[in-house]
Amino acid sequence: MIFRLPTLFFLISFFYYGFNSANAQITVCDSCEFTSVKAGIKAAKPGDTVLIKAGLYKENSIIIDKPITLLGENLPTIDGEDKGDIIQVFADDVTIDGLKLINVGSSYTEDYAAIRVSRAKNFVIQNLELRKIFFGIYLEKAREGIVRNNNILGDAVSEHNSGNGIQLWYSKKIEITNNSIQKVRDGIYLEFADDCRITKNLSKDNLRYGLHFMFSNDDVYNDNVFENNGAGVAVMFSKRIHMKRNKFQYNWGTAAYGLLLKEINDAEIANNIFEENTTGINVEGSNRVNYTGNTFKNNGWAIKVKGACYNNEFINNNFLYNSFDVSYNARLNDNKFHQNFWSEYTGYDLDEDGFGDVPYRPVKLFSYIVNRTPETIILMRSLFVDIIDFSEKVSPVFTPDNLLDEAPLMKKYSW
Amino acid sequence: MLKILKYSFFDLIRSRWSYVYLLFYLLLGFVLLFLNEDLSKAVITLMNVIIILVPLIGTIFGVMYYYDSKEFTELLLAQPVKRSSIFIGQYLGVSLSLVMSLVLGLGLPFVFYGLFESAAIWDFSLLLVTGSMLTFIFTALAFNIALYNENKIKGFSYAILMWLFLAVIYDGLFLMSLIVFETYPLDKFTLIATVFNPIDLSRILILLKLDIAALLGYTGAIFQKFFGTNVGLFLALGSLMIWILLPVLNIYRKAKKKDF
Numbered sequence: 001m002i003f004r005l006p007t008l009f010f011l012i013s014f015f016y017y018g019f020n021s022a023n024a025q026i027t028v029c030d031s032c033e034f035t036s037v038k039a040g041i042k043a044a045k046p047g048d049t050v051l052i053k054a055g056l057y058k059e060n061s062i063i064i065d066k067p068i069t070l071l072g073e074n075l076p077t078i079d080g081e082d083k084g085d086i087i088q089v090f091a092d093d094v095t096i097d098g099l100k101l102i103n104v105g106s107s108y109t110e111d112y113a114a115i116r117v118s119r120a121k122n123f124v125i126q127n128l129e130l131r132k133i134f135f136g137i138y139l140e141k142a143r144e145g146i147v148r149n150n151n152i153l154g155d156a157v158s159e160h161n162s163g164n165g166i167q168l169w170y171s172k173k174i175e176i177t178n179n180s181i182q183k184v185r186d187g188i189y190l191e192f193a194d195d196c197r198i199t200k201n202l203s204k205d206n207l208r209y210g211l212h213f214m215f216s217n218d219d220v221y222n223d224n225v226f227e228n229n230g231a232g233v234a235v236m237f238s239k240r241i242h243m244k245r246n247k248f249q250y251n252w253g254t255a256a257y258g259l260l261l262k263e264i265n266d267a268e269i270a271n272n273i274f275e276e277n278t279t280g281i282n283v284e285g286s287n288r289v290n291y292t293g294n295t296f297k298n299n300g301w302a303i304k305v306k307g308a309c310y311n312n313e314f315i316n317n318n319f320l321y322n323s324f325d326v327s328y329n330a331r332l333n334d335n336k337f338h339q340n341f342w343s344e345y346t347g348y349d350l351d352e353d354g355f356g357d358v359p360y361r362p363v364k365l366f367s368y369i370v371n372r373t374p375e376t377i378i379l380m381r382s383l384f385v386d387i388i389d390f391s392e393k394v395s396p397v398f399t400p401d402n403l404l405d406e407a408p409l410m411k412k413y414s415w
Numbered sequence: 416m417l418k419i420l421k422y423s424f425f426d427l428i429r430s431r432w433s434y435v436y437l438l439f440y441l442l443l444g445f446v447l448l449f450l451n452e453d454l455s456k457a458v459i460t461l462m463n464v465i466i467i468l469v470p471l472i473g474t475i476f477g478v479m480y481y482y483d484s485k486e487f488t489e490l491l492l493a494q495p496v497k498r499s500s501i502f503i504g505q506y507l508g509v510s511l512s513l514v515m516s517l518v519l520g521l522g523l524p525f526v527f528y529g530l531f532e533s534a535a536i537w538d539f540s541l542l543l544v545t546g547s548m549l550t551f552i553f554t555a556l557a558f559n560i561a562l563y564n565e566n567k568i569k570g571f572s573y574a575i576l577m578w579l580f581l582a583v584i585y586d587g588l589f590l591m592s593l594i595v596f597e598t599y600p601l602d603k604f605t606l607i608a609t610v611f612n613p614i615d616l617s618r619i620l621i622l623l624k625l626d627i628a629a630l631l632g633y634t635g636a637i638f639q640k641f642f643g644t645n646v647g648l649f650l651a652l653g654s655l656m657i658w659i660l661l662p663v664l665n666i667y668r669k670a671k672k673k674d675f
């Protein structure tokens with residue numbers, strides 16, 4: 001067998017590189033050959049792993065422009081010293097794992113982030129601890145990446161000079177799972193981000209929204225917990241969103257909502273729990289949305305329907321001890337309430353088929369009045385209001401007369 | 416005065432109605448807590464009861480006691496006792512025995528269910544304080560009505576009417592005026608209108624202390640700013656005090672001049 005020289009050279013180099021990429025590891029530590037992360041990355045070849053040992057590294061604008069793995073051992077700290085982005089990823093197939101990133105500089109003109117992924121795909125960002133950040137993880141025009149098991153804790157005080165925990169901009173097919181995000185402006189912010197899966201995250205104590213959606217279609221978010229955020233969760237101008245088994249709780253304040261829906265079409269909202277929010281769901285201009293199996297407990301308003309909502313269906317939900325179950329500001333109704341459980345239902349079930357024989361009217365006259373003149377809320381829980389509510393219940397005059405649940409459940413719906 | 420107070424007080428304490436009243440509250444408290452062990456939720460439910468029932472009972476007891484003890488009062492008047500002390504003593508006797516029934520009746524079940532370890536203790540004490548104040552206010556108003564009306568039936572109807580007005584009709588008028596004038600800024604008006612009705616005032620005082628306050632939106636924010644602080648709280652309690660003082664002073668004034 002005779003190899004021509006170029007072929008031989010190619011084969012040798014192939015083996016050399018192949019061997020190398022599978023095993024090469026560059027170690028960064030105080031006493032190693034490379035003492036800075038930047039130097040380590042510079043020396044790495046595509047496919048290499050840069051192992052960072054525990055310690056404090058004062059670096060910022062670390063650029064990753066080749067497919068490598070940045071791995072921290074015992075949570076080394078990279079201190080950005082308030083100078084801007086800490087790590088910037090511009091290459092595909094990058095993994096960043098097990099680092100602690102602190103002190104991202106804040107700016108009024110630039111969105112500095114602890115990690116910025118730009119125009120890259122197949123990345124994995126995991127097991128990070130982010131402290132004192134402006135923006136946390138910023139994905140722009142990124143695709144098919146995974147962000148998981150990160151712990152983000154900000155120190156946001158006011159909205160105008162704070163950033164978001166995880167921000168997606170023009171990004172597709174991203175998986176965000178098992179992250180804990182606290183005390184930033186928006187926990188997770190999606191703008192023009194399609195086909196993303198957001199699961200099992202905890203978004204808590206954020207200044208504005210726990211999760212904020214804008215112009216993002218076909219996204220799924222399941223099993224998340226949104227708690228005590230300034231204004232709850234906002235989903236706006238998006239299509240075909242699926243929200244399942246999430247918890248929206250303790251979003252309490254004059255302008256706080258569990259979930260704010262604005263211009264949302266064809267969404268599925270199922271098996272979520274809304275507890276102790278000023279407004280459970282605030283719906284505006286949303287069509288063909290199915291609400292099934294949700295539990296609304298101890299909210300001020302369980303569902304507040306503003307204008308232009310058509311063809312929505314509320315089936316098998318539990319409405320428990322809310323001050324107002326449903327509030328409407330118009331007399332027109334094109335939404336369907338069917339087979340829900342209402343804790344305030346006082347009807348009976350003579351034929352014992354599990355459904356009440358008398359329809360339930362979820363809109364109280366008082367909630368209609370409050371919508372018209374907000375000041376009247378001051379008369380809440382007064383005897384007079386109870387009397388007019390009762391008379392309206394007996395013979396509806398002001399509330400939409402087709403807005404009723406023909407078959408209210410006698411027992412709580414469970415799934 | 417103290418002697419008469421003591422007499423009225425013990426007379427009422429021995430009467431059946433005080434026991435019925437006490438038992439009612441005991442039962443209410445226990446049943447509420449039995450059905451719902453959450454103390455703070457029970458406080459909300461109790462508020463609805465206290466706001467309506469306490470004034471009603473204060474009114475009826477006040478009027479009833481005045482007319483019932485009229486002969487005895489006339490007997491007393493023949494003695495060398497100051498007029499004001501007779502009437503004020505009777506008034507205090509009635510209201511104190513009612514307050515005692517209220518505080519004991521509601522306090523015992525709550526203490527029994529662990530009030531002292533609960534965070535609801537301040538809300539609950541506020542509830543009891545406003546309840547007691549409402550008792551004082553409405554008993555005094557009832558005494559006033561009774562003093563002005565010799566006719567029992569008339570006195571009773573006026574007293575009930577007064578309760579109905581403050582508990583229901585006032586809110587109706589309030590609501591109407593809010594809707595009619597909805598284009599005007601109404602926050603000052605609502606604030607003033609609530610101060611003029613002790614029932615509304617106590618209702619809002621309790622509502623703001625419980626965290627339904629955020630529900631109240633913009634108007635609520637104004638109220639929260641006004642009543643939510645300690646200054647506001649004392650101001651509200653102060654205006655309730657004025658609601659007690661004015662009728663009592665009127666009893667004093669009227670009793671001095673009244674011809675028997």
